[in-house]
Amino acid sequence: MAITALPRFTRYFGIDYSGATTPDAGQKGLRVYEASRSGSPTEIPPPPSPKRYWTRRGLAHWLAEQLRNGPPTLVGIDHAFSFPIRYFEVHGLPPDWPGFLVDFRKHWPTDEDHCYVDFVRDGLRGNGAARQGSPRWRRLTELRAGAAKSVFHFDVPGQVAKSTHAGLPWLLYLRGELHDQSGPQVHFWPFDGWTPPPGRSVLVEAYPALYSRSFPREDRNPDQHDAYSIAEWMRRTDRAGELASFFGPELAEAEGATAGVEGWILGVR
DSSP: OOOOOOOSOSEEEEEEOOOOSOTTSOOTTOEEEEEESSSOOEEOOOOSSSOSSOOHHHHHHHHHHHHHHSSSEEEEESSOSSOOHHHHHHTTOOSOHHHHHHHHHHHOOTTSTTOOHHHHHTTSSTTGGGGOOOTTOOOHHHHHHSSOOOTTOOSSTTOOHHHHHHHHHHHHHHHHHTEETTEESEEETTTTOSSOOTTOEEEEEOOGGGTGGGSOOTTOOHHHHHHHHHHHHHHHHHHTTOHHHHHSOOOOHHHHHHHHHHOOBTTOO
């Protein structure tokens, strides 16, 4: 008789991200869904405030609190967690993800008050000109995923560039908030290792196009459905005992080393 692996996580957060306007502006496209092991995802509204929608700052603070005090949680966020290895080579950066986050935030301070991504692109804030990339540069996981766009491909439909450039400083914030003297409280996959320790919450890069067609849209708008699909795919995959295969994609040794710096999309084999 086959034994099905028990689910690794207690809950699942699916986040459809937005890089529009500023960190403290409510974003209609920023949506959060939560699922339990036994329950389908439901939308989580932002904490009570004058703002109707989530802000990037508010989401980061809320997420830190949830992961600091909550049960083992799998969080899928719809933006890239790193850049192509070519970016590291061109800018003379060591292949070190935490160091990359610090360096990026220094040049692209998109978490600062009143800062738009386009302000940095246009030279009005930060020093984005010193840390540019080419839309021809793609990560290995994007190539494997097929239609995934480059993190430097701005101003096109379905872009991930703006949300990535807006979201990376908040990953740095979360990493700082969720480490203490005893070590990391949360596993940033795959940068902290391809196999997350049992009982620990995990943050992963998600790509809704991989999952959303598996679930009927019902009355959700596209942003809601993307967040719902991330949470529901993770929940079902965990319940089926299949997460381990996705946490360990089949990669040659050199590919694994590259992907350990560039990051990987959960669900890409």
